[in-house]
Each structure stands twice: as structure tokens, then as C-alpha cells.
Amino acid sequence: MGCTVVAGAFWGDEGKGKVISYLALKDKVDVCVRTGSVNAAHTVHFEGKRYALHMVPSTFVYDKCRLLIGSGANVHVPQFLKEVKEASVEGRIGVDRQASIIEPRHSEADKSDSHLRSLGTTGWGVGPAVQERTKRSAKLAKDVAELKNFLTDVSEEVNSAIDTRKNVILEGTQGLMLSLYHGSYPYVTSRDTSAAAICSEAGVGPSRVDTVLVVYKTFITRVGAGDLPGELSKKEAVRRGWFETAAGTGRERRSAPFDFNLARRVAKIHGATEAAVTKLDILYPDCKNATTYDALSKEAREFIATIEKATSVPVTIVGTGPGALDIVDRREIM
Ligand code: IMP
Numbered sequence: 449m450g451c452t453v454v455a456g457a458f459w460g461d462e463g464k465g466k467v468i469s470y471l472a473l474k475d476k477v478d479v480c481v482r483t484g485s486v487n488a489a490h491t492v493h494f495e496g497k498r499y500a501l502h503m504v505p506s507t508f509v510y511d512k513c514r515l516l517i518g519s520g521a522n523v524h525v526p527q528f529l530k531e532v533k534e535a536s537v538e539g540r541i542g543v544d545r546q547a548s549i550i551e552p553r554h555s556e557a558d559k560s561d562s563h564l565r566s567l568g569t570t571g572w573g574v575g576p577a578v579q580e581r582t583k584r585s586a587k588l589a590k591d592v593a594e595l596k597n598f599l600t601d602v603s604e605e606v607n608s609a610i611d612t613r614k615n616v617i618l619e620g621t622q623g624l625m626l627s628l629y630h631g632s633y634p635y636v637t638s639r640d641t642s643a644a645a646i647c648s649e650a651g652v653g654p655s656r657v658d659t660v661l662v663v664y665k666t667f668i669t670r671v672g673a674g675d676l677p678g679e680l681s682k683k684e685a686v687r688r689g690w691f692e693t694a695a696g697t698g699r700e701r702r703s704a705p706f707d708f709n710l711a712r713r714v715a716k717i718h719g720a721t722e723a724a725v726t727k728l729d730i731l732y733p734d735c736k737n738a739t740t741y742d743a744l745s746k747e748a749r750e751f752i753a754t755i756e757k758a759t760s761v762p763v764t765i766v767g768t769g770p771g772a773l774d775i776v777d778r779r780e781i782m
């Protein structure tokens with residue numbers, strides 16, 4: 449696998465956690481750098497337990513993987529410590545000294561600022577924390593006593609892993625339509641979510657990346673405010689089995705059918721070389737738990753082919769159920 453960047457396609461919640469946990473187990477990923485912040489929850493089902501991870505990288509399921517939080521990330525210290533305990537990863541997780549810190553006052557500001565309220569932010573305080581970082585007055589990980597034993601130089605660790613041909617994942621959060629630069633501004637998050645920005649936050653240069661894997665879901669969901677083209681009524685979403693609630697905040701997600709034109713634009717900006725498509729079983733129930741391409745129905749295969757045609761990107765990973773191993777892995781087509 450070499451160095452793979454995993455990036456979300458639309459408004460997040462495409463199932464990056466599931467795809468990354470699969471790759472971790474299948475490819476024995478040596479190092480994973482999580483970027484972004486606590487506003488994103490990545491869902492991982494592993495050994496009968498469901499994890500909604502806001503800080504710990506989704507590759508934790510492979511017990512030899514070194515877990516890192518990049519210098520571009522924002523760390524919520526209590527949530528980080530809670531997840532480190534829950535996932536039992538204390539001895540193998542590191543935080544870059546220069547990652548910035550979200551403090552309780554940032555969350556208070558996020559929840560009380562009327563402008564941020566109107567955008568429907570998650571309330572975790574990421575926007576106000578980033579604001580302080582750009583003002584260059586934010587606290588960094590190296591300033592926090594509770595993080596002392598976790599501090600490391602992430603760019604050094606990850607680049608030497610790439611030098612020695614180890615398998616590396618750079619774990620993006622959210623999706624391109626929530627990007628501060630490329631998304632549906634102002635209804636976006638406070639950072640760029642593109643593949644290039646994921647590399648930047650991790651301290652990895654673009655020439656070092658082998659694969660950019662964009663993660664699509666078979667339908668689109670969005671939480672918070674802002675336009676959602678083709679939005680369905682809640683009743684229709686429930687009828688189609690598309691109604692979801694957010695893993696992090698519990699808010700109701702709005703939903704819409706897959707958008708092939710938007711998928712093309714997203715693939716281009718990410719520079720995607722491969723695509724994953726999750727929740728094929730929701731659109732085509734007869735595909736549930738399938739693990740081979742031949743086991744998919746004709747309609748399901750046609751849907752995948754239409755995505756490939758629209759985006760010019762091969763679909764190499766297909767999700768057919770919630771478990772980490774409910775996957776059709778077609779990477780042999782590369
Ligand atoms: P913030 O990132 O908390 O400032 O929220 C800004 C917008 O991004 C809101 O519409 C949030 O619902 C959305 N958002 C932030 N993180 C996620 C995520 O992980 N999944 C889906 N939407 C998100």
C-alpha cells in the first residue's frame with residue numbers, strides 16, 4: 449500500500465472509519481496519522497464493539513499500528529485521554545508537539561456565538577480554537593502536562609516510516625464539501641479537508657504519497673445548515689433506509705441521492721487515484737455482507753461502473769455492511 453491518504457467526498461460521514469479499519473487489518477498498516485479535530489467522529493465496529501472515535505486513529509484495530517496525531521490537528525485533551533483508555537492504546541499513540549489545543553472556553557464560544565450557531569457547528573469549539581491558532585496565541589500540545597508522555601515529532605516518524613517502505617495511512621476527516629476553501633462556504637468547517645491539506649497537517653509532502661483514496665457513500669448525508677441539492681424529506685429518507693443520526697452529536701442527518709457531477713469535481717480536487725464506495729447494501733440489500741465482486745447484483749455493479757465513468761477513478765473498495773470486514777476489495781484491478 450505504501451502511503452495512502454484517505455479523504456472524504458461530500459459532507460463527511462461516508463464511512464472513512466470503516467474503510468480505514470479494514471485497510472489497517474488487511475494491509476497491516478504500520479503508521480497512521482489522524483488529522484483534523486474532535487468535531488469529526490469516525491465509526492469503527494470491531495470485535496463486537498462500536499467505537500465513535502473523535503481523536504484516536506481508526507487503524508487502532510490493528511494492534512501493531514503506531515497511532516499519531518499530526519501537527520495540524522487540534523487536540524481536545526479530555527476526549528483524547530478518554531479514547532486512549534477505551535481503545536487501550538496508551539503505549540502506541542503519539543501527539544505532535546505542535547498540535548494545538550481546544551480548551552473549554554472554545555467550546556463555550558462555539559455554542560454561544562450567533563454566527564456559528566447559524567452555521568450549525570458541532571459545538572466542540574474547533575472554529576474558535578483555530579481562530580486562536582491563526583492569531584498565534586493558541587496553546588500547543590507541548591504546553592500541556594497531561595500530554596507529556598505522548599509527545600513526539602510526527603513528521604519525523606511518518607517520513608521515516610515512508611523511507612523504510614512501511615505502510616502508512618494519513619486519515620482525513622469530514623469531506624471536501626465541508627472544506628473551508630473548496631466547500632459550500634460559509635456552511636463549512638474551519639479547515640481545508642482536501643487530500644493536499646491532509647498531507648500538510650501530517651507533515652508529508654505530496655511527492656511521498658502513493659494513493660489518494662476518496663471515500664464516497666452510495667447516498668449523500670449532511671448535518672448542520674447549508675444547501676443539500678436533491679434533499680429528501682425525512683419520511684422519504686426513512687422509507688429508503690437512508691435516515692441516519694450523527695455518530696458524534698446525535699443530530700439527524702439530512703439525505704440526498706448520489707450526485708455524479710459533484711463526485712467528479714471532488715475526485716479532481718482531491719487528486720483521487722482510487723475510490724471507496726460504502727453502504728452499497730443500503731442501496732442494494734441483496735449485496736449485504738458480500739466480499740467478492742461477482743457476488744454483487746448486476747444493478748449494483750452498474751452503479752459502481754457509473755461512478756467510475758463519471759469520476760475516471762477506479763472503485764477499488766466497496767462496503768457491504770457495517771463490520772470492518774464487510775468489504776469487496778478490488779485492488780487487484782490496479
Ligand atoms: P464545525 O466543524 O463544528 O465548526 O461545524 C461546521 C460544519 O461542519 C457544520 O455543518 C457541521 O455539522 C459540519 N461538520 C463538522 N464535522 C463534521 C463531521 O465529522 N461530519 C459531518 N459534518 C461535520
Ligand code: MG
Pocket residue numbers: 460461488489490491695696
Ligand atoms: Mg462522522
